[in-house]
Amino acid sequence: MTSSVCGESYRQSACPLPSMPDLVAAIDSQLSTHLDARRRDAAYLGADYEALIVALVRFILGGGKRLRPMFAYWGWRAALPANSRPSPSEVENLLLLFSALELLQGCALLHDDIIDQSEQRRGKATAHIAFADLHRASEWSGSAEQFGISAAILMGDLSLTWADDIVASAPLSRDTHQRVQKVWSKLRTEILGGQFLDIVAECSNNESIVAAMKVNRYKTAAYTVARPLQLGAAAAADRPDCQKVFHSIGMAFGIAFQLHDDILDLFGDPALTGKARGQDLRCGKRTVLLAEAIARADSSAPKTGNHLRGLVGSNLTEAEVADCAALIETLGARAAVEERINSLMQQGLHALDAAPVDAVARIGLRQLAANLCTPSERGNDDPALPARIGERT
């Protein structure tokens, strides 16, 4: 499965370009083997805990585009010295290191779903909802909702913990490890900052585009593109030039990705995105799209602006969401945001063309960037939780 990424062909001077599906498969293979070993190592803690672990493993392996590990992979390839020929096992170790980003993302999603009170993710119940259902089905005592939240908090903590374990125990030289750890540390502090700024902007009804862009920078762009690229580069070599250029490229692509995601939330196909339309509006998320719409309405149609303000953060019906979407489109906000996306993508691609990086990696990064702005795929059909829990000892 991992042969075209890690195998002998990599040793050839040509340094082949793995296809995106091959890369995803190689990452999944590392994740799956690693998580299986961790599950076995924790078996002495008993069947109930194993149920939480199995739920986490299914969650991690059951969906996601592996964007962050792929950016890290290409960041690594981009910064690798021309004469370097890593062995297949070295490449496998690096892919596992980059996969830590998926476990970190697991924590971010699990905790974010509690924060946003989301009920669906990848076309199935979110973890806190699934655990609440389990509580009800088991006819346990106490609040099912509270149990669901508690279990999902712990499941997220476990995901974060195991992500950190992977990075801390990666078999790298001391210098390389220090470089990698430095990026990893910033990345985690930033994503938590981005999430907190997001909820504060939401509650305080912050209507500024600047504030929404700041959330995008740390909650998405740094975390999804810039820092993963830098993590990969740090694992390859001491290349301050790459670190710098990956910051600019990552911010451009990453913000474009978030703006596109904001548009998908309102205009995307639920069958493709795996979640209901208008979730951002319902939970009062202060997106650039919304800020743009309100700013436009305020200057041309103040009543419409106040109408929009009144709808944000309320439990809208599907028809009301559709009305909002039409309004935002009519105000020209969607077109303006799409214009921003195009401009950011162009900016990122130009910076990439001029970057002092490996030519094959440049192609890989172009492909990956193009893939950023496609709908998220749905997960598989595995049930979220094991059938039974509540060990009797």
Next chain:
Amino acid sequence: MTSSVCGESYRQSACPLPSMPDLVAAIDSQLSTHLDARRRDAAYLGADYEALIVALVRFILGGGKRLRPMFAYWGWRAALPANSRPSPSEVENLLLLFSALELLQGCALLHDDIIDQSEQRRGKATAHIAFADLHRASEWSGSAEQFGISAAILMGDLSLTWADDIVASAPLSRDTHQRVQKVWSKLRTEILGGQFLDIVAECSNNESIVAAMKVNRYKTAAYTVARPLQLGAAAAADRPDCQKVFHSIGMAFGIAFQLHDDILDLFGDPALTGKARGQDLRCGKRTVLLAEAIARADSSAPKTGNHLRGLVGSNLTEAEVADCAALIETLGARAAVEERINSLMQQGLHALDAAPVDAVARIGLRQLAANLCTPSERGNDDPALPARIGERT
């Protein structure tokens, strides 16, 4: 402040015994310096995030007995080769490493308070309550409770993240780092397991003493005593003999500590514990004390057993809590648990006497173990949160 722990006197062959207050002060000094640096490093993320960081710093520095870092310190001293003379700066680095346990504990408390819906900790509002109050005082939109929970989840995640950063970047040799990381990894996976087993036992009304003891093993004993001792020993030398004996000693002392804490919850002085009596009963925690009382009632007074069952997990008044306490005392459950505590303490002390460890460390560990079963102290009077939040950009 740290001179008697880290300073020149340590170089003398006598290896002085630092007093517990000196050790606490040396740990606090490392924590405080480190957290201050982290706060400054994150300043570029803006004032709102800084408010969350300041709340975390106050939470970490504002209370706690530093038990876990002290066990790690004595575990390290115990396993240190007789001829080794670490420099003051090496000792400081190790104290910082051991302080990571306080940040991990910060995450455990912050998330546990959400899980248990606790409103008070160390005599003041828990983080999720304080953030909900801030939301109300700021007249923000949306649910204040939900904001409080969200902020406290992220604050806990940040605490866990920074704990991991300390361990991952500790300046240790490769071998030492691997040994330390192995213990750290187990410790974190276990504490999360212990917390999950705890809530499952609670919801599923598990009345078995065996199940309650399993929770105690992983949620408290391994996490508070055994693994911290092993972490310290791992930082000192490759000593499988110490690892083994610290497991037994730590389990004995640690379970005694939890059983004592269960008794304090029902019989302790709120002015000393910083929290209302009977919280465990109210949230339906399946303690050994409760399991013991129910088992005794079932065999001698079945009606009393069912009466007790009916009260567990309900919102008891202070008078009802006092009635329960009297009942549990009359049933002989308190005395039986105190008997267990004494026996475990003796068992731990005997194992310590026979352990192949440094003589001074043995004295330090005896003192620390004796300190385990005293009431937790209250925190200081600093406000939990900065005055204002909700940056305008």
